[in-house]
Every structure is written in structure tokens, then in C-alpha cells.
Amino acid sequence: xxxxxxxxxxxxxxxLYDIRNEDRSAYKSQAGLTEAVxxxxxxxxxxxxxxxxxxxxxxxxxNSLRLPTWGPDLSELNIExxxxxxxxxxxxxxxxxxxxxxxxxxxxRLGIPEAEKVSLAGVGAQYDSEVVYHSIQDSLIxxxxxxxxxxxxLREYEPIVKEHFMRLVPPKDHKFAALHGAVWSGGSFVYxxxxxxxxxxxxxxxxxxxxxxxxxxxxxxxxxxNSSLHFIEGCSAPKxxxxxxxxxCVELFVGEGARxxxxxxxxxxxxxxNLNTKRALVEKDGIIEWVSGSxxxxxxxxxxxxxxxxxxxxxxxxxxxxxxxxxxxxxxxSVIHAAPYTSANISTRTISKAGGKATYRSAxxxxxxxxxxKCSVNCESLMLDDISRSDTLxxxxxxxxxxxxGHEATIGRISEEAVFYLMSRGISEEExxxxxxxxxxxxIAKELPLEYAVEMNNLINIELEGTMG
Amino acid sequence: MxxxxxxxxxxxxxxxxxxxxxxxxQGLDLEINAGEIHVILGPNGSGKSTLMNVIMGHPKYxxxxxxxxxxxxxxxxLKTFERARRGIFLSFQNPEEIPGITVENMLRASRQAxxxxxxxxxxxxxxxxxxxxxxxxxxxxxxxxxxxxxSGGEKKRNEILQLLLLNPKLALLDETDSGLDVDAVQxxxxxxxxxxxxxxxxxxxxxNTRILEQLSVDRVHVLLNGRIVEEGGSELxxxxxxxxxxxxKQD
Numbered sequence: 001x002x003x004x005x006x007x008x009x010x011x012x013x014x015x016l017y018d019i020r021n022e023d024r025s026a027y028k029s030q031a032g033l034t035e036a037v038x039x040x041x042x043x044x045x046x047x048x049x050x051x052x053x054x055x056x057x058x059x060x061x062x063n064s065l066r067l068p069t070w071g072p073d074l075s076e077l078n079i080e081x082x083x084x085x086x087x088x089x090x091x092x093x094x095x096x097x098x099x100x101x102x103x104x105x106x107x108x109r110l111g112i113p114e115a116e117k118v119s120l121a122g123v124g125a126q127y128d129s130e131v132v133y134h135s136i137q138d139s140l141i142x143x144x145x146x147x148x149x150x151x152x153x154l155r156e157y158e159p160i161v162k163e164h165f166m167r168l169v170p171p172k173d174h175k176f177a178a179l180h181g182a183v184w185s186g187g188s189f190v191y192x193x194x195x196x197x198x199x200x201x202x203x204x205x206x207x208x209x210x211x212x213x214x215x216x217x218x219x220x221x222x223x224x225x226n227s228s229l230h231f232i233e234g235c236s237a238p239k240x241x242x243x244x245x246x247x248x249c250v251e252l253f254v255g256e257g258a259r260x261x262x263x264x265x266x267x268x269x270x271x272x273x274n275l276n277t278k279r280a281l282v283e284k285d286g287i288i289e290w291v292s293g294s295x296x297x298x299x300x301x302x303x304x305x306x307x308x309x310x311x312x313x314x315x316x317x318x319x320x321x322x323x324x325x326x327x328x329x330x331x332x333x334s335v336i337h338a339a340p341y342t343s344a345n346i347s348t349r350t351i352s353k354a355g356g357k358a359t360y361r362s363a364x365x366x367x368x369x370x371x372x373x374k375c376s377v378n379c380e381s382l383m384l385d386d387i388s389r390s391d392t393l394x395x396x397x398x399x400x401x402x403x404x405x406g407h408e409a410t411i412g413r414i415s416e417e418a419v420f421y422l423m424s425r426g427i428s429e430e431e432x433x434x435x436x437x438x439x440x441x442x443x444i445a446k447e448l449p450l451e452y453a454v455e456m457n458n459l460i461n462i463e464l465e466g467t468m469g
Numbered sequence: 470m471x472x473x474x475x476x477x478x479x480x481x482x483x484x485x486x487x488x489x490x491x492x493x494x495q496g497l498d499l500e501i502n503a504g505e506i507h508v509i510l511g512p513n514g515s516g517k518s519t520l521m522n523v524i525m526g527h528p529k530y531x532x533x534x535x536x537x538x539x540x541x542x543x544x545x546x547l548k549t550f551e552r553a554r555r556g557i558f559l560s561f562q563n564p565e566e567i568p569g570i571t572v573e574n575m576l577r578a579s580r581q582a583x584x585x586x587x588x589x590x591x592x593x594x595x596x597x598x599x600x601x602x603x604x605x606x607x608x609x610x611x612x613x614x615x616x617x618x619x620s621g622g623e624k625k626r627n628e629i630l631q632l633l634l635l636n637p638k639l640a641l642l643d644e645t646d647s648g649l650d651v652d653a654v655q656x657x658x659x660x661x662x663x664x665x666x667x668x669x670x671x672x673x674x675x676x677n678t679r680i681l682e683q684l685s686v687d688r689v690h691v692l693l694n695g696r697i698v699e700e701g702g703s704e705l706x707x708x709x710x711x712x713x714x715x716x717x718k719q720d
Contacts, residue, residue: 416528421565424525425575425631426553426582435578439569439614 035059038182045151045185050162058171058181065175071361072299072328077245077273140198146191147202150218153189160191164220168251168279168307176247176275180216184249187217190231194224194255201230201263219250223258223286230261244272246297252280254288256310261289263448268296270326275301284310284339291447292319294331303361305334308342308370315344320444323356323388332361332393337373337400348379349441352388359391360409370400381411382440384433474540474639474670475501475524481534482523492533493519495695501639504667506684508706509674511692512714517674518562520692521643525559526552539639554583556638556669560628560645567615572627573597575615576634583635600633604660621648629660640664642673646680654679678710693717 038059042052067074140147146157154161171181188204204219223229233250246268254260260280268274274297280288290304306315315335323329335344350358358381366373381390392409414436422432438445438457445453477499483492493516501507509517523530524537526549537544539555547555567575576597581588597611604626616624625645632640642661646654658680665671665684675681681703689706691699691714698717699705 415565418565418567420525420527420549421561421567422575422579423549424553424559424561425579425635426550427578428550428582429548431578431582432550435570435575436567439567442569 033059033062033179033182041183041185046155048154048158051154051165054166054171055182055184058166058178061171062175062178062182065172065178067175068301071301071330071359072357074273074275074299076299143196143198144193145196145198146189148189150184150187150189150220153220157189157191160222161189161220164222164251164253165218166249166251168253168281169249169277173277177249177277180218180247180249180277184216184218186215187248188219188221188231190221190229192221192223192227192229192258194227196224196227198227198229201232203232203234215244215246215248217248219248221251221260221262222253223255223260225255226257227255228259230263233262233264234267244269246272246274246276248276250276250278250304252278252288254280254282254286254313256283257285258283259287259289261291262304263291265293265448266296266300266302268300270296270298272297273299275299278302278304279307280305280315281307281309282313282315285312286310287314287316289316290318290333291444292317292331292333293444293448294319294321294329297329298327300327300329300331302331303334303363305336306344307336307338308344308373309338310342311339312341312343313339314342315346317344317346317348318444318447319346319348320441321348321350321358321360323350323352323358325354325356327356328359329357330359330361332359332363334363335365335375337364337366337370337375337403339370340400341372341374342370343374344376346375346377346379347443349444350379350381350390351384351437351440352381352390353384355387357389357391359393361393361395363395363397364405365397366400366403366405368399370403372402372404373398373400374404376406376408378408380409380440382437383411383413384437471505471667472503472540473500474503475499475672476538477524477535478538479535480520480523480532480537482519482530482532485529485531493530493695494523496535497692497695497697499690499697501670501672503638503670505687506665506671506673507688507690508681508686509672509690509692510676510706510709510714515692516695517692518643519695521559521641521672521674524552524641525549525557550582553637554585556583558632558635558637558640560625560632560640560642562643562645562647564616564624564628566617566619568617570615571612572615572630573611576631579631579635583637597630597634600630603633603663604630605656606630622650622653625649625657626653626660629657629664632664633660636664636669638669640669640671642671642675644674644676646675646677651679658683678706681706691717 035056038055039052042055047055166181169177171178190202192198219233221229221231252260252262266274282288288306292304294300294302304317306317308315317333319331319333321329321331332348333346335346337344344364346362348360350360352358360379360381362377364375364377377394379392381392383390390411392411394407394409396405396407398405414433418436419429419432422435423429427435445457477497480494480497481492482494497520509520511517519530523532524544526544526547532545539557542555544552577588577593580593598608601608601611606626616627619627628645645657649657654677661671662683673680686703686706689701689703690697691705691709693714
């Protein structure tokens with residue numbers, strides 16, 4: 001018979017994302033994390049006094065906490081080598097034309113201005129640690145919507161920032177939250193006034209460029225009563241040899257009856273340690289919708305958390321994780337039902353191939369007062385070969401009465417019968433396998449904005465060769 | 470004389486992973502010409518489904534001897550999807566469920582694959598709609614995931630839907646009528662009638678002669694222990710219907 005080969009999936013095409021520019025930063029802080037470094041960052045950012053104090057407080061917490069003892073191995077990380085702050089050689093630019101040429105060419109290749117032209121209201125692209133390009137449509141400004149970088153927000157909306165900054169993710173939460181609190185830089189700030197519906201998505205695009213540079217951007221979004229917003233966060237970084245660290249922080253305040261959709265595709269290069277913390281506080285009748293795609297990075301620990309704080313608050317979480325060679329992606333979601341009649345729906349798909357490891361980890365907690373809480377978890381894993389790994393680790397802590405909690409998990413492989421079925425209809429083996437994988441993530445893909453769905457499809461159009469066996 | 474489509478000579482095949490190959494087909498000969506309808510009868514375990522799967526190139530089976538030719542070409546060097554593109558179609562006994570791929574998208578991808586030409590979406594959609602009406606499949610099934618949550622009867626009708634839209638030269642129908650109620654058998658049977666013409670051929674496995682009532686069967690083969698032990702016209706169907714396979718086992 002014909003020569004049989006094992007199914008083998010090589011790395012996906014990443015050249016588009018692995019564009020590297022010459023490092024010509026104006027300023028680099030010293031390696032390692034000391035009080036002097038933190039003071040230096042604070043001074044350069046012209047922080048108000050309270051922010052400096054919080055940074056120093058965070059530094060203390062950081063130094064007192066150990067690395068997490070659960071989850072992926074983080075011993076490769078040597079924080080002493082991480083240059084925590086890199087300021088790119090560009091001033092804030094309001095117009096695309098003003099963005100420096102090499103930075104621009106990278107963005108051009110990532111399609112950012114096109115994306116804006118099509119439908120996006122504003123683009124806040126983070127290049128290293130500073131926002132270099134920012135715009136927002138006039139109509140939004142007239143409605144009182146604020147969309148700006150965190151530094152500007154700190155100057156112009158200081159009381160709001162002071163009230164909310166790291167309230168949901170206190171530095172004591174874990175070591176990387178503390179690190180973030182000490183050295184955070186850049187990020188987005190969005191404020192949507194009561195009753196305002198932002199009907200076009202706001203998008204930010206993060207990138208890390210300099211080798212050895214950590215990125216600690218902070219995203220703070222506040223939705224007042226009965227408002228709505230779709231925020232899209234995309235991440236992509238060029239590839240480097242030195243381990244990179246990303247310890248961003250996202251804090252989302254969803255007011256009464258408000259609705260926030262927060263979509264992300266993280267596509268970090270394969271040397272990134274992605275230790276991101278995201279949390280949402282949802283008031284009465286409010287809705288948080290997470291759409292989360294994790295494709296890149298070397299190690300990821302990412303579990304967006306929804307605190308359902310008011311009655312009938314709701315959380316919808318849709319996630320896809322794709323772990324390939326050399327990747328250990330530990331992702332999932334966490335929900336705290338802290339009020340009666342709150343509900344959550346978690347649906348995830350994880351794929352592992354070429355020795356990659358994908359873990360789904362979730363925590364669902366129902367507090368004693370939160371009677372009639374409802375939560376359903378559905379997670380499915382697909383392993384594309386025999387050397388890859390998938391795990392599912394759901395934790396549930398139910399203290400409220402009349403809770404309705406369901407968990408469904410499946411781990412499987414591509415069905416060879418399904419491949420044969422598609423082939424018997426004329427579809428080549430490679431395409432059959434790709435179709436099955438695309439079908440597997442389809443429930444997630446249909447939640448993504450079109451350009452992201454296309455990007456995800458490109459990511460999944462993996463090279464498959466060999467026949468069944 | 471009509472065109473020869475399928476020519477099987479002394480075919481021997483077994484399960485690929487088994488040491489002794491557990492030879493299921495033990496020297497089978499079969500010839501099918503364009504315009505013909507052939508029926509294979511035989512008790513359970515006689516090798517009927519194996520034959521279908523071997524013609525389609527299922528990796529579970531290994532051919533250990535003999536030849537399978539299709540329009541003069543050696544099928545054994547071709548992969549399953551290449552066989553499909555040559556014009557062979559298998560209607561599965563237990564069609565697979567494929568989550569995330571809609572009936573319409575799957576059919577369009579298949580059509581494109583077998584014809585090698587781009588499919589015009591609107592024109593195809595019209596065609597699909599008409600074929601679905603014919604088979605009494607609710608229109609919303611076009612947007613449903615392939616066979617997911619379909620009843621047994623719906624899966625079988627979905628197979629015939631694919632048969633009509635892919636229009637192969639040789640249709641292998643593996644118990645397409647099993648598990649169907651009388652009305653559903655009628656629908657499937659009329660679908661096969663609609664498909665069949667002088668240019669193509671059908672090879673039907675069935676345990677139920679009802680599906681054959683409105684088809685003009687040219688040739689009946691009785692399979693026993695991996696060999697064809699009896700051949701004849703449609704009168705053989707009636708005989709087996711009456712007497713079972715017992716008379717064959719006497720030999």
C-alpha cells in the first residue's frame with residue numbers, strides 16, 4: 001500500500017508577525033527591579049504623587065511574594081534581566097503620517113490603518129510601552145466617550161483613574177499583579193457615559209519590539225449605567241531570543257444594565273511569557289462578554305475573571321487556545337457569583353499540536369448570598385497528534401442555595417472516520433483535517449469580528465501532510 | 470455495448486492492522502457497466518460493507534491481492550479523495566457527524582473538489598434548495614452542522630442529497646435504506662431513481678427489498694464469506710426474500 005506517514009503539523013506561518021525593527025529606543029531603564037527604577041519610571045511619566053506611592057507599595061508587595069506554585073513552570077523567567085520599561089523614539093502622534101517610518105511599516109504589514117479605515121472608531125496602538133498612535137472619531141467625543149492612553153487619562157481624568165486603578169486587581173493578588181502595579185506603563189482608558197451606545201468597536205493593538213523588554217500596559221474601561229461598548233484588544237509581537245514578559249492588567253467596570261464585549265486575540269511570539277490579569281466587575285443586569293483567543297507566546301497564564309456583583313448580572317465567556325510546539329498555554333476563565341440570579345456561560349475550545357500543551361483551567365465560585373446562580377461550562381479539547389497534551393482542570397466552589405451549575409468537558413482527537421468521510425467527498429486529506437479543526441473552533445470564530453476571524457482562520461490553515469495513520 | 474465502469478478481479482482484502490489480515494474478501498470478481506444497477510445481498514459479516522469501503526479506499530482495510538479498476542485505471546494507487554474525484558461516491562451506513570461545518574458549506578467544498586471548478590454560490594444555493602425539496606429535507610438543514618443531531622433517517626436523506634449534488638459515475642449505497650420507515654425508503658428510492666441514468670451506475674447493499682421495488686435491477690450478487698457465490702437477475706431477490714440464505718449454505 002501507499003506510504004503512510006504520521007500526521008505532522010509544522011509551525012504555522014508566522015513571518016508576518018515576526019517582523020523585527022532595529023532597536024533604537026530613546027531610553028532604556030536599567031535591568032532589574034529596584035526602588036530607583038520604579039522612581040525613575042514614575043518621574044519620567046510625570047506621575048502624580050499618589051501614583052508614585054502606589055508604585056512603591058506594589059514594589060514592596062512584589063518583593064514579598066513568590067512565584068505561583070501552580071500552573072506552568074516559570075523558572076525560565078529571570079526578572080533581573082527584564083528591562084522593564086522601554087520608551088520608543090516617538091512622541092504621541094495624532095495622525096498616521098506622523099508615526100515614524102519603520103514603526104509604521106510594521107503596523108502597515110499588520111494592517112492597522114486598513115482596519116481603521118474599514119470600521120473602527122479609534123486605534124490606540126502600543127509600540128513597546130508608549131502609545132504612539134491614537135485617534136478617535138469625533139462623534140464619540142461629542143457623545144462624551146473618552147478613549148485615550150492611560151498617561152493622558154491620568155492627567156485629564158485623574159479622580160476617575162484614582163478611584164478605579166487597580167481596585168479590581170489589587171497588587172496583593174499575585175506577584176505579577178504587584179509587578180504590574182510597580183512598573184505599569186501605557187495602555188488604554190475608555191469611559192462611556194450613561195446611556196451611550198458605542199456602536200462601532202474600539203480597537204487597540206499591542207506590540208512588543210525591543211528584546212528583553214517587558215510590557216505592562218494597563219487597560220481601564222468604565223461603562224456607566226445602560227451604556228454599551230465593544231472593545232477589541234489585539235496583541236502581536238516579533239520574535240526574539242531573550243525571554244519576554246508580558247504582565248498587563250485589564251480592569252473593566254460594567255455598570256447597571258450596561259453591556260461590554262471585550263475581544264482579544266493574543267498572538268505573541270514564541271518566547272513570550274504572557275502573564276496577564278483581566279477582571280470585570282458587573283453590576284445589576286449588566287453583561288460582560290469575553291471573546292478570548294490565545295495563539296502565541298511560550299507560556300501563557302490567562303484566566304479572565306468576572307465578578308457578578310449585582311442581581312441578574314451575566315457573563316458570557318468564549319475562548320479558544322491553540323498550543324503548538326514549545327508552547328504551554330494555561331488558559332481559562334473564572335466567575336464569581338456574588339449576587340442572586342447571576343448567570344454565566346463559559347464555552348472554550350483548546351487545540352494542541354506538535355508537542356504543545358494546552359490546559360483549560362476554570363474557577364466558579366458562588367457566594368452564600370448568591371442564591372439561584374446559574375453557570376454552565378462547556379470545554380472541548382482537540383489533540384492533533386500523539387505528542388501533544390490537553391488538560392481540563394475545573395474548580396467549583398458552590399455556597400449559594402438553588403444553584404444550577406453544569407460542567408461538560410471532552411478531550412479528543414480528529415476522528416479518522418470523519419477525515420475519511422470528507423475525503424470520500426473529494427476533499428483532500430489536508431483540507432479535510434483543516435476543515436475539521438476549523439469546524440471545531442467555529443462556535444468561537446463566529447463570535448469574532450470579521451478580520452479577527454480571518455486572522456484566526458489563517459492561523460489554523462496549518463500545514464498538514466501525510467495520510468491517515 | 471455499454472461502457473465498463475468498475476472491474477474487480479480476484480479481490481482479496483482484510484483489516485489492515487491485523488497480523489493475519491483476517492481476510493474478509495477472498496477472491497471476489499465484479500463488473501459494473503454504465504447504466505446498470507447492481508445489488509449485493511448476503512448475510513451479516515459476509516463482507517458487503519468491506520467491499521464498499523475497499524472500493525472507496527478506507528485506510529482500515531488492506532488489499533492483499535487482486536485488482537480494482539475504474540474506467541480502466543488502477544484504483545489502488547489512488548487516495549480516497551482522488552477516487553471521489555474520478556466519480557465514485559459512497560453513501561455511508563453510519564454517516565459521520567462533523568461539528569462546525571454546515572451542510573451547505575460541506576457540499577459546496579465537495580462540489581468544488583470533485584468538479585475542480587469554482588462553484589457559483591447563488592446558482593449552487595438554488596440547486597441545493599431544489600434537491601432538498603425533492604428529498605423533503607427542511608430548508609434550515611442547509612445551515613445546520615453536518616449530521617449533528619440528525620435522526621437516522623435525516624442522515625440517510627443527507628447522503629442522497631450529496632449523491633444528487635455531486636452526481637458521481639458510480640454510487641455505492643451501503644444500506645442507505647436501513648432504519649428508515651416506509652415513507653423515508655420511498656424518498657430515498659426516488660432520489661436514487663432521479664440520480665440514475667445511462668451514464669452512471671449504482672451498487673446497492675440492502676437487507677430490505679422495498680428500496681428495490683421501483684428500481685430496475687440489472688444484476689444481483691450474493692456474497693458469502695467474502696466470495697460471490699450466486700449471481701442472477703432480479704428474480705434472485707425474490708428467492709432470497711422467500712427462502713433466506715439457507716439454500717446457499719448447503720453447498
